[in-house]
Amino acid sequence: MAELKPNVVVIGGGIAGMETAASLAEMGLSVLIVEREDKLGGQAAQWACMATDACAKCSACLIEDTIARVSDNANIQVLTHAELVGVERKDDVTTLQLQPSRGGVKERSGHVQWPLTEDVVVKTQAVVLATGFEPFDPKEHRLLSYGHLPEVVTTKDLDECLHEDALEKFLPEDDSLNRIAFVQCVGSRDRKLGREYCSQFCCKTSIRLVNRLKHLKPNLDITIYYIDLQIMGKEFRSFYQKTLKNVRFLQGVPAEVRPGSEVNHVKLVGTDPKTGLGMVEEYNRVVLAVGMMPDVRNARLVEMFGIETNEYGFFTPGETNGDGQPVAPGVYLAGACTGPADIQVSRLQAMAAVKRIALDLGYGALSEATGASQQAEV
Amino acid sequence: METQRVGVFIGDAQGALSKELSLSDLFDRVKNTEDLYVAKIEKSLDNGGRAEISALCDKESLSAAVICGLTDQDFVERPLSTDGDASVTIPIIRANLLERGAWISSNAEEAMDRAERIIRVAVARARRARPIALSNRLVNRKVVVLGGNHGAFQTALSLAAADLKVTLLQTPSPSGCFFPLTDELAKSVADNPSIEAVGVGTLSRIDGQVGDFHLVAEIDGKRRVFDAGAVVVAVDAHINVDPDHGLPLRGSLRGFMEEVNGADAKTDTVAILLDRNGPERRCAAEAAVASARKHVDNGGKCSILLRNMPVYGKNGQKFYDDARAAGVQFLRYDEVIPSFEEKDGKLDVSMVDSIIPDRGLAFTIDRLIQPATVKPNLDNPALTGLLRQPLDAEGFLQPGNIRHMPVASARRGILFAGGCHNDCDPFEARYESDAVAATVLRELPDKAIPAPVEITKVDVGKCVSCLTCLRLCPHGAIETYLNKESVTILSSACWECGICAAVCPGQAITHGSLSTEQIEDVLVEATAEIHEHKPTVVFACQQSAVPSLNMAGKKGLTVPIEATFIEVPCAGRVDETVMMKALEQGAERVLVMGCHPEVCRSLHGNLLAEKRVKRIRGLLEATGVNPEIIQYHPIANNEPYRLVHILDRVIHPENEEPTQPSDQA
Numbered sequence A: 001m002a003e004l005k006p007n008v009v010v011i012g013g014g015i016a017g018m019e020t021a022a023s024l025a026e027m028g029l030s031v032l033i034v035e036r037e038d039k040l041g042g043q044a045a046q047w048a049c050m051a052t053d054a055c056a057k058c059s060a061c062l063i064e065d066t067i068a069r070v071s072d073n074a075n076i077q078v079l080t081h082a083e084l085v086g087v088e089r090k091d092d093v094t095t096l097q098l099q100p101s102r103g104g105v106k107e108r109s110g111h112v113q114w115p116l117t118e119d120v121v122v123k124t125q126a127v128v129l130a131t132g133f134e135p136f137d138p139k140e141h142r143l144l145s146y147g148h149l150p151e152v153v154t155t156k157d158l159d160e161c162l163h164e165d166a167l168e169k170f171l172p173e174d175d176s177l178n179r180i181a182f183v184q185c186v187g188s189r190d191r192k193l194g195r196e197y198c199s200q201f202c203c204k205t206s207i208r209l210v211n212r213l214k215h216l217k218p219n220l221d222i223t224i225y226y227i228d229l230q231i232m233g234k235e236f237r238s239f240y241q242k243t244l245k246n247v248r249f250l251q252g253v254p255a256e257v258r259p260g261s262e263v264n265h266v267k268l269v270g271t272d273p274k275t276g277l278g279m280v281e282e283y284n285r286v287v288l289a290v291g292m293m294p295d296v297r298n299a300r301l302v303e304m305f306g307i308e309t310n311e312y313g314f315f316t317p318g319e320t321n322g323d324g325q326p327v328a329p330g331v332y333l334a335g336a337c338t339g340p341a342d343i344q345v346s347r348l349q350a351m352a353a354v355k356r357i358a359l360d361l362g363y364g365a366l367s368e369a370t371g372a373s374q375q376a377e378v
Numbered sequence B: 001m002e003t004q005r006v007g008v009f010i011g012d013a014q015g016a017l018s019k020e021l022s023l024s025d026l027f028d029r030v031k032n033t034e035d036l037y038v039a040k041i042e043k044s045l046d047n048g049g050r051a052e053i054s055a056l057c058d059k060e061s062l063s064a065a066v067i068c069g070l071t072d073q074d075f076v077e078r079p080l081s082t083d084g085d086a087s088v089t090i091p092i093i094r095a096n097l098l099e100r101g102a103w104i105s106s107n108a109e110e111a112m113d114r115a116e117r118i119i120r121v122a123v124a125r126a127r128r129a130r131p132i133a134l135s136n137r138l139v140n141r142k143v144v145v146l147g148g149n150h151g152a153f154q155t156a157l158s159l160a161a162a163d164l165k166v167t168l169l170q171t172p173s174p175s176g177c178f179f180p181l182t183d184e185l186a187k188s189v190a191d192n193p194s195i196e197a198v199g200v201g202t203l204s205r206i207d208g209q210v211g212d213f214h215l216v217a218e219i220d221g222k223r224r225v226f227d228a229g230a231v232v233v234a235v236d237a238h239i240n241v242d243p244d245h246g247l248p249l250r251g252s253l254r255g256f257m258e259e260v261n262g263a264d265a266k267t268d269t270v271a272i273l274l275d276r277n278g279p280e281r282r283c284a285a286e287a288a289v290a291s292a293r294k295h296v297d298n299g300g301k302c303s304i305l306l307r308n309m310p311v312y313g314k315n316g317q318k319f320y321d322d323a324r325a326a327g328v329q330f331l332r333y334d335e336v337i338p339s340f341e342e343k344d345g346k347l348d349v350s351m352v353d354s355i356i357p358d359r360g361l362a363f364t365i366d367r368l369i370q371p372a373t374v375k376p377n378l379d380n381p382a383l384t385g386l387l388r389q390p391l392d393a394e395g396f397l398q399p400g401n402i403r404h405m406p407v408a409s410a411r412r413g414i415l416f417a418g419g420c421h422n423d424c425d426p427f428e429a430r431y432e433s434d435a436v437a438a439t440v441l442r443e444l445p446d447k448a449i450p451a452p453v454e455i456t457k458v459d460v461g462k463c464v465s466c467l468t469c470l471r472l473c474p475h476g477a478i479e480t481y482l483n484k485e486s487v488t489i490l491s492s493a494c495w496e497c498g499i500c501a502a503v504c505p506g507q508a509i510t511h512g513s514l515s516t517e518q519i520e521d522v523l524v525e526a527t528a529e530i531h532e533h534k535p536t537v538v539f540a541c542q543q544s545a546v547p548s549l550n551m552a553g554k555k556g557l558t559v560p561i562e563a564t565f566i567e568v569p570c571a572g573r574v575d576e577t578v579m580m581k582a583l584e585q586g587a588e589r590v591l592v593m594g595c596h597p598e599v600c601r602s603l604h605g606n607l608l609a610e611k612r613v614k615r616i617r618g619l620l621e622a623t624g625v626n627p628e629i630i631q632y633h634p635i636a637n638n639e640p641y642r643l644v645h646i647l648d649r650v651i652h653p654e655n656e657e658p659t660q661p662s663d664q665a
Helices: A016-025 A061-072 A153-161 A200-215 A236-246 A298-305 A342-358 A370-377 B023-029 B049-059 B108-127 B150-161 B184-191 B253-260 B284-296 B317-328 B380-387 B426-443 B468-472 B499-503 B514-525 B545-554 B576-582 B605-622 B640-651
Strands: A003-005 A006-012 A033-034 A076-079 A082-090 A093-100 A120-124 A126-130 A133-135 A152-154 A179-186 A223-227 A247-250 A256-257 A265-270 A278-283 A285-290 A292-294 A332-335 B006-011 B036-041 B064-068 B087-088 B092-096 B132-137 B142-147 B165-170 B195-209 B212-219 B222-227 B231-235 B238-240 B250-252 B267-272 B301-306 B330-331 B339-343 B347-350 B360-364 B367-370 B373-375 B414-416 B449-452 B478-480 B487-489 B536-541 B563-569 B589-593 B630-634
Touching: A006 A120, A016 A033, A016 A061, A016 A120, A016 A342, A016 B426, A061 A342, A061 B545, A082 A298, A082 B360, A082 B468, A093 A126, A120 B347, A126 A298, A126 A342, A133 B150, A152 A153, A152 B150, A153 A200, A153 B184, A179 A200, A200 A223, A200 A236, A223 B222, A247 B092, A247 B250, A256 B468, A265 A285, A265 B589, A332 A342, A332 B301, A332 B339, A342 B301, A342 B426, B006 B023, B023 B064, B023 B108, B049 B064, B049 B301, B064 B108, B092 B108, B108 B514, B108 B563, B142 B150, B142 B222, B150 B165, B150 B184, B150 B231, B150 B426, B165 B212, B165 B222, B195 B222, B195 B380, B212 B231, B231 B380, B231 B426, B250 B253, B250 B330, B253 B267, B253 B284, B267 B284, B284 B301, B284 B317, B414 B426, B468 B478, B499 B605, B514 B563, B514 B576, B536 B576, B536 B605, B536 B640, B545 B563, B545 B640, B576 B589, B576 B605, B589 B605, B589 B640, B630 B640
Parallel strands: A003 A120, A006 A033, A006 A126, A033 A076, A126 A332, A152 A285, A179 A223, A179 A285, A223 A247, B006 B036, B006 B064, B064 B092, B142 B165, B142 B231, B165 B195, B231 B414, B250 B367, B267 B301, B267 B367, B301 B330, B536 B563, B536 B589, B589 B630
Antiparallel strands: A082 A093, A093 A120, A133 A292, A256 A265, A265 A278, B087 B132, B132 B449, B195 B212, B212 B222, B238 B373, B339 B347, B347 B360, B478 B487
16 A cells, blocks of 8 residues: 655645645645545635626635646645545654545546545644535525526526636526526524524625626626625725625515516515515526535544534634644644635635644744744743 | 757656547657757656656757646656756746647647647747756845734734744834734733844835845934845734714723723713724724623623624624623614714714614613724835835735735735734734744745746846836836946846836846747747638736636637647736737737736736737727737636637637537537
8 A cells, every 4th residue: 555754734625725735835845635526626616707807806716826836846746536534643643544535536537636546544744624615505495496496596606607608507698687686695694504604705705796797797787685794805895885886785685586477587585674574576597695514524524633613513723722723733724614714814824824834843943043932932 | 049959758648648649640740850859758757757858858968848748747847957056957848738728629630730839839939948047045034024013013923933033123103003002912022032123113125035135224213224034014004093073972992992891891871883984894893892792791781883794704693693692782774874962961872773774763872982993004105115016906005916915915025914904803813923924934944945046137238227127027026226237136036927028128138938039939930820820829828828728628628720829927028029020920810818907916917918919009000900910808817718718709700609618528
């Protein structure tokens, strides 16, 4: 059986995992990325560019940039189509057992990056969990009719149409079909579902999508139904101001989507925020802004590594830290597996983990400041 | 320069390429000649292929290598030989056919023509490629942190904890700061032997480059000089702790925070007004909820009047729910800002509740609390000049360019933290200070590493010190000294975008990885007819158009055969001369494809290219030539379908129906 001995193993090849790996490798450490899918990139690799007349700061293109950084770095090895099946920690060394993921390799063989074909044992000093999230499946919300009415799609579905530069897959080329509703907080801030957290990226995603749609098709008439708009992050305030002319914002999210009088028409049922009375509005398409859910496979990792999750199933950094420190001996966290995070926040967390790992593994120990740092670390 | 022998190494270790292209036919087309050495590499690069190529380069005394056909995992670019302290590496031009998807075609003969063209273009580029000299670079591992508040102190501690020496230059902050500097934090900084606080002063100069900056500051009327490897700007935003909006009986949120946590906490009825001037800053909203909660716990009454509750952040929703459960009243207003009227030492509040709009709300409070206003620091315009990095769209420091966010900038070694560049809460600020430290560790390695020296060169004889390059270099990589007659390029700061070479009016700058002579050589190949078609030359930015093109290839999409791609490091490298040259030499059209506005890695390289295209179009129009023969199109690195659609539309405008992508199978 093959045996690998990288300094660091990163579980998950999404933005957080890749940023962690690339930064550590650029410092000279050897890194192995373990990705269970057939290629690097994670969830965000499916996201479309949201630029209109200018960049919308969605950061989706950083996936490709980071894949290039990872691919170009000789200190990084990537195993795709690889599943973690066993973990053991002894004398400051973690031993991981990897198996090829179930099922065949889906991509064209020549274009798959480094698929794992046999069992491998890996010995390492540090493991970074960067297993990301899963988008909420709105089928759990029966009243929203996702999967029943073709007019109801998710932000993820819309993103895929835009990625293919095929808006007609979302909306037929018919000028009379121009009323679009975005429904925010689907699967987020929902007490009934036990998901009371804000998914943090959906307000920004919807606002960017609206601008992109209006850019492609100026005659669209778009409404965003929201609970609280999260206008956060660099330059987003001014971006939001510019959006106001493109969209009607209505506070309060509709409870139900019903079939309309004919194809391409659906009814949104909710409460009118102006009158407080019941309200029915007709749209041609309803876009559900789906939130982030913890990955269902987190439970296994929790068991393997002896770490904790919060009440929603995201990994928790524990009481004492939250800035990249290990959660168990030699185990670090980064990105959306610790809770909802967009691309830039994931990178920020990845870099915090990078700093901690670099120091824990002795990078910088040769510098003259060693004595001072020991005092500073107390 | 004398033309030397170039190597072409074709390999297919995984056999993926030969499924679709006949490699033996390819060898019939690209043959050994006096100035071309062609070899087949059986092994993959990582399993001995690299050593084989390296040995062949030495044996045949090749001046450059074109590597193509090797599979995805093989396209890693690495120096082929190193020798002691300094080393020279021969340039490698990638023409990896598996990556470069432009050869894909349903017609085998056409595919072969396209593949040959990709190799020929790469060989033409390799002809005059310059060897890259590497030298071990030692860096200064001191870091200057600029700023006198919470963010600066926290960043200094984070850097010190990462074994770095920190010089803390405090800046005067007449405007106050959002989070007061706690005694605890100040003491940690004062007690840390790795941090030297040099007093309060103003920065007046930053010269040099990452690993070797020289700063000048005025401290207490004296001029002081500091050396550093990196500079972290952590000054605060312009914070008005107690803005006067003409409201009666008001107090500041800062004061309220201190009061509720202090010994003399009151138990009166207060309201906190948020969102008055647009969406509230997240730090303000969080501070409002926390202090309201504390006030209620102390036995007082508190309502928060707001438009949007920021629940952003890991425990945002819980924080808000807990406050509500503890008795904090959240009241939403919509268009109309609540009004306040003073009466008998109290305030009558009237507002329209946006949840139950028919019901006007009227109640009486003892005091109104309002948060600080946060605006760009008044010193930002001066600082942005020193840093040579533009402000963002709202006037804060650090350009709003995602390629350098969250903490870095286009000028290597210049980093940002805290309120000067972004609004974040203390939780995120901790991550930020660590991200700064991680970036510094990466930029300032603790041992000497081989780095390229002098890639892009200035011809001292031609340079007239007009400083156009200095003004337009987005990376702060060009310097001038009064006692010198020409500018100097700082190789550690240089990103090889080539903007300087394109803008130099005297053509005194030779771009390291793509000189004008190289482009001219490439154009000879690129403008040759292919399958009886006149080609369309596409100058494709390596940060955007090239990855999209490669992605299109991986998805099996076909680009028009006329499109001949010339890879450029940045659209800003493409100057008018080479655009015109392409047309002169017989290109049907010229397309320049760069990043979308505001996301160019070199900040404005894309805008420069677009401007040049516009200028040429204007000239063409004025002389009666169809301006459509030259176009600029922005593209991202993840838009393969859009790229193909644009090329189809531009090259075949006669087709009304856009070509359907061929990956339907």
